Amino acid sequence: MPKDMRSWITELEEKGELLRVKKPVDPQTEMGALLYQSRDKGLLFENLKGFPGWKSLGMAPANVRHAAIAFGTTLEGLIPNVADRLDRRIPCKMVSDGPVKEVKKFGNDVDLTSLPVHRSGQKDAGPFITGGLCVTKDPDTGKRNLSFHRLQLKGKNKTGALIVPRHSFLNLRKYEERGIPMPIATFIGHHPLYYMAAAFTVAYGMDELEIAGEFLGEPVRLVKCETVDLEVPCDAEIVLEGHIPPHVREDEGPFAEFQDYYVAGMGKNPIVEWQCMTMRRDAIFKSLQNGSEVEGCVYHKVPMSAAIFRRVRNIGGFVDLKNVLVQPGIFGVAVQMTPRYYGEAKNVLMGALSSEYFHPKIAIAVDEDVNIFSENDILWALSTRVDPEKDITVIPGVRIHSMDAAAREMGVVGQLTWQRFGSKVLIDATKPPTSDPAARSQFERVKPIGFGQILLKDFL
Ligand SMILES: Cc1cc2nc3c(=O)[nH]c(=O)nc-3n(C[C@H](O)[C@H](O)[C@H](O)COP(=O)(O)O)c2cc1C
Ligand SMILES: [Mn+2]
Known part of the structure; x- marks a missing residue:
């Protein structure tokens, strides 16, 4: 069976590494503190105040020990093993349908405030979608890029986006030079090896989803988006489709960042307008706490350590x-x-x-x-x-x-x-x-x- 967020939940649970939180938890005022404390086990929130029917997964991985489980290796062998796999790719496979297409919402029916987006730090400007991975394309070559971008909720169908000058920023610049919006798709909730692959800084033009395939040991199966010329994994939990209007910058941040500070690149940053949301009927949300020694940090530690291992x-x-x-x-x-x-x-x-x-x-x-x-x-x-x-x-x-x-x-x-x-x-x-x-x-x-x-x- 292909690996997804559900197979990961099962794997963690079987290994005694997941705690189910059955008491009601408020994503705005309680979830961040709970995620911040759980540095040993993953948390599956089963009862979210204000979001009936929703569940959310966080701190999974909670540490590098969990990362070793995701990669199917030992703690000591993790970094050398990932370094060895970095030069290999498994091409993605197109499929016509998948669970992420079970529910489709368009236009005015898209409401990001219906998602149980949590607030990470006391001084954060608001709730941020942190567990989404963003797909964009180079308009010259059509090559895909996968990267992390925190998305500050700014209304029903609008978010901010922090896009540090790397590959997706280069893509955005190309669209801005043409004066046209950049299509973007974000998938929320998948197996952690997708997140690991996204956090690798590889050569511009290299598709991180092919690295995800190598890590997973199977091709990533992609479906076409509904409203943009982009592809997303068919078995993600939720997909958002939108566009970044050219040259628009609005205040964004602060946000509790990976180094445990609010020094977070806040200021005039791009915005995203979202026009479509597809998801599983019983979609599970992904809450990603950022900061030192919490989940976000695990996605930094493994790729960075492996890239340095390979280099030196x-x-x-x-x-x-x-x-x-x-x-x-x-x-x-x-x-x-x-x-x-x-x-x-x-x-x-x-x-x-x-x-x-x-x-x-x-x-x-x-x-x-x-x-x-x-x-x-x-x-x-x-x-x-x-x-x-x-x-x-x-x-x-x-x-x-x-x-x-x-x-x-x-x-x-x-x-x-x-x-x-x-x-x-x-x-x-x-x-x-x-x-x-x-x-x-x-x-x-x-x-x-x-x-x-x-x-x-x-x-x-
Ligand atoms: C948990 C986590 C959160 C991140 N958040 C952001 C972000 O909000 N904006 C950003 O530009 N980079 C962020 N990054 C940095 C990533 O290195 C970056 O998104 C991605 O790997 C760069 O990919 P690219 O070089 O293909 O654009 C984050 C990385 C991690 C691990
Ligand atoms: Mn890239």
């Missing part, structure tokens, strides 16, 4: 690379490796700071004996293996992620000029390299006699 493993031809993990707040990244030569870890860290992603600003290299999934262990390595004078290198004058409050903002939000400018840092917290065994042996980590063999459970 060939530095100098071969690196004895073990793992990569983006750190809380998304602006840090830890690289786990066994350095063979003096300086090699720094070469790798330079690569980690200069990838497809602008987010990483603090790159830390650790050895294999440091648990990359434990922030405590990483801090231990920082305090015990770093000689600051030689192991910490600051790189001034580099482009920084445009939502990093610590760097200087330049240009204009909603325009190609928007950026931040600041510095990055490399921290080599590895042991001396294997080429210098005497120096390396100083840093042998203590282990008790019987480590790994004498187990407490056998003595209880």
Whole structure:
């Protein structure tokens, strides 16, 4: 059976990773706090105040452990596994119908306020659709693009949209140069591997839905939209179809963003007018809480870590690379490796700071004996293996992620000029390299006699 949001709910539930919330929950005033707290389990809200009959899924995945379940791998194997699959694609398949076409609404019957859209942060400008993935096309080539864009509710059939200068922004610019609206479709509610694929920054013109196919191990089945020349997965829960009018910008934001700040690119941003909504008869909504160490962050961590893993493993031809993990707040990244030569870890860290992603600003290299999934262990390595004078290198004058409050903002939000400018840092917290065994042996980590063999459970 093809994977969709329902097969994912079943899988999580069978593994004891999903909690059903049967008491009434208000999406405006209660849901955000519940999602924010549930960092271990997914939540299926079954009773939504003001939205009779609706259910909503959130915090699924709640963490990278859940992401490993979605990818069918182990926690330790997750990032190397995803990195290996990044160069493979499975082309999409067109089908004529699907569950997402069970209900169709057009024009005045489209009412986004009928959806249980939740409010994430206390200072948010209103409810935002955060669990939608947006399909647009390059008008020159017809190539599809899939990306995340938060959609601030601004009425029955209107939302704002944050479109950071990347691929869908390039598409929008092409439509704006022609003075015509850009068609857009958003699907809300699907298997998490669609969300993972959408969060990858790949080459312009590459269809992220083909990456989703590779992750899913089966072609994504697409149906034609009703009112725009776009295609969407036939087994999503809900699809919205609309267009972005050229050169229109309105106030948008604030919004609780991925780094746990309201520094969120708010200002004059594009709007979307929605003219059609199709959905399953018993559609389940998707509520995505953004912020550090909640669901939105999982969709950042896995793609970014895998892209960096793939990028740095060939530095100098071969690196004895073990793992990569983006750190809380998304602006840090830890690289786990066994350095063979003096300086090699720094070469790798330079690569980690200069990838497809602008987010990483603090790159830390650790050895294999440091648990990359434990922030405590990483801090231990920082305090015990770093000689600051030689192991910490600051790189001034580099482009920084445009939502990093610590760097200087330049240009204009909603325009190609928007950026931040600041510095990055490399921290080599590895042991001396294997080429210098005497120096390396100083840093042998203590282990008790019987480590790994004498187990407490056998003595209880
Ligand atoms: C949970 C989540 C939310 C995101 N929200 C937005 C957003 O509102 N606007 C945006 O431009 N990028 C957002 N991104 C950044 C994504 O990297 C981006 O949408 C997408 O991957 C870029 O795709 P593209 O390069 O094909 O346009 C978000 C990413 C994640 C993981
Ligand atoms: Mn893209």
